Amino acid sequence: MSDLNLLFRNRIGIPQDEVITFQNLDKVLEKTAKAIPFENLCIIENRTKEITKENLRSKLFEQNEGGLCYELNAILYLFLYENGFNPTLIRGVIYNPMKQQWSETGNTHVANLITHNGQVYLVDTGFGGFLPLKPVQLSGESVVSSNGEFRVDRVDSEHGDYMLYMKLNRKDEDWKIGYAFNSKEEIQNITELNEVQRIIIEHPESAFNKKPLITKLTDKGNITLTDTSFTEWVDSALNKEIINEKRFNEIRKEYFYL
Known part of the structure; x- marks a missing residue:
């Protein structure tokens, strides 16, 4: 190995x-x-x-x-x-x-x-x-996981030939587009x-070059940390804490081991 x-x-x-x-x-x-x-x-x-x-x-x-x-x-x-x-x-x-x-x-x-x-x-x-x-099969057939329902449809667009759709648990009632991709460009x-x-x-429009973002799934939902807040989804309950820099550094170590 x-x-x-x-x-x-x-x-x-x-x-x-x-x-x-x-x-x-x-x-x-x-x-x-x-x-x-x-x-x-x-x-x-x-x-x-x-x-x-x-x-x-x-x-x-x-x-x-x-x-x-x-x-x-x-x-x-x-x-x-x-x-x-x-x-x-x-x-x-x-x-x-x-x-x-x-x-x-x-x-x-x-x-x-x-x-x-x-x-x-x-x-x-x-x-x-x-x-x-x-x-997720590239056939339109949906799969269900602990995070929601997902499917990939054949959709020709300027961005490729397939799209991922999703209905997230606790958040979505209707299907939403996740992203498009080109299966032929490897x-x-x-x-x-x-x-x-x-x-x-x-890139000036990049979502990841301005503020810190840390997220991961948990056994009961997910946790997300930014420079101003810490959000926990536990089952169907949402808890959000407004934080400062000191608390940010505490949480990144305690919950994310970073």
Whole structure:
């Protein structure tokens, strides 16, 4: 077993001898979502590094940090490959339902596609609090997880040929667009993700280069920390605490181990 495979398993709590199959991939995705936070502290603290296998390994498994979509799905891609899958990294464009517009940063969302029994599935562990937590077939068939209901439809647009739709638990009554992606444009090497990182760092409309954001799923919901608030969803109850810098630093250590 490779070093990265072992370290990934240790981080999310999967035994070394457990065989990873399509049937238990939802378990991997759920454990990953609860163990590794979606966060942008490296960008805010001006300490980003080049996206390489070695740097991802160091950040996520030696320093026990989290990351954004291009880091979290890249490390998942490497883990899936180590465990006998044949994953493909693709890029997508996030949709903002509140503003009813596509992200001005363009196709900077990164996710994985895998094939099982001739069917293609979207596998995403880098979508913050909007994670499907299960492979989603590119057929329009919906899946239900502890985080909500998700489906991928064939929709040709300027942003690609498919769209992810979601109905989040506790939040959505109707289907909302998550993002569009092009299934035919594959990322050939993870070093290509440096372009994505550069855009996220530099673009004036980037959502991740202005204020800190840390979020992860929990057994009963999710937790989200910004520089001004700490939000907890516990079952169907929402608790929100207004915080200062001192409290921010306390919470990032106590709840996110960062």
